[in-house]
Amino acid sequence: MAIRDAVSADGTRIVYRVSGPETGRPLVLLHGWAGNLRCxxxxxxxxxxxxxxxxxxxxxxxxxxxxxAGYDDPKAWAGDVAAVLSAEGIESGAVLLGWSYGGIVATDYLATHGSAAVAAAVYCGSQAGIGPKVPGAAPGPAMEKAIPGVFDEAAGRAVRGFSVFGNANTGPGADKGVDAQRLFGTSLATPPSVRKALFYRTADNTGTLRGLDIPVLVLHGTEDPVVPAANGQYIADNAPNARISLWEGAQHGLFIEDRPRFFAEVSAFIDALD
Structure with missing residues (x-):
């Protein structure tokens, strides 16, 4: 395992962690809003x-x-992903896996740079676009309830804002408490100004979805209160070579709620590329 960094086109330093076999297919994990690589x-x-x-x-x-700056610029997000791929010498065959906001970032990259370096994309509890009246980008009830509290600089109000997510990121069950605390901690560690800036942008990536020439897998919980399942369905309906796996009764953090199923479905999809 190695911690590395790359410099994006606008000079922003992007930190990332590499693990697994160097000869394995590159799988780029893009976390969600107010998360980090440990999520x-x-x-x-x-x-x-x-x-x-x-x-x-x-x-x-x-x-x-x-x-x-750059939080409202799709090209800035795309440049961050491109910088990581370049630093790792990846020119083809990568799989982009975006959770929640990470799916928007993955689509920003595809919209800007195309799919020459990318073999496939996975959207997990995610959406491809963002902004008022953008199709396939409606916020879920938990997200609507959390705003604007989660943007507040006052710790108490921010904590109360994040508390409305409840078990959304982990699924019900006390056995997920350690995971819940990790995610809660990373959210609070993200600067309030950044939490807010990510929502002040509009990007309709429908055209990008319709023009994709790579396989797409959509994983979405039917009871996701953060990103509605309809947003995942919108991706599946518009990307030409897409399939959707709806997890009945599941919520937002599928890789925590049912880790074995997440691994099985993602690995089966990637292995089929070969």
Whole structure:
């Protein structure tokens, strides 16, 4: 396992972690809003048994720089992913796996750079676009309830804002308490200004989805209160070579709620590429 960094086109330093066999197919993990590369927990370890897993800290998150700008620019997000791929010498065959906001970032990359370096994409509890009235980008009830509290600089109000997510990121059950605390901690560690900036953008990536020439897998919980399942269905309906796996009764953090199923479905999809 190695911690590395790359410099994006606008000078932002992007930190990422590489694990798994160097000869394995590159699998780039893009976390969600107010997360970091540690959010994947044991699921990243599972995937690293077979693939070259590259878990990225998005700009403003984890140990990556907060440039104070670029959060509303699809090309800036695309440049971050491109910088990591370039630093790792990846010119083809990569799989992009975006959870929640990470799916928007993955689509920003595809919209800007195309799919020459990418063999496939996985959207997990995610959406491809963002913004008011953008199709396939409606916020779920938990997200609507959390805003604007989660943007507040006052710790008490921010904590109360995040508390409305409840078990959404882990699924019900006290056995997921350690995972819940890790995700809660990473959210609070993300600067409030960054948490807010990510929502002040509009990107309709429908055209990009319709023009994709790569296989797409959509994983989505039917009871996701953060990103509605309809957003995942929108991706599946518009990407030409897409299939969707709806997890009945599941919520937002599928890789924690049912880690074995997540590994099985993602690995089966990637292995079929060969």
């Amino acid at each position: 994947w927990g044991g699921a990243a370890d599972d995937l690293a048994q077979r693939y070259r897993v590259i878990a990225v800290d998005l700009r403003g998150h984890g140990y990556s720089d907060d440039p104070g």
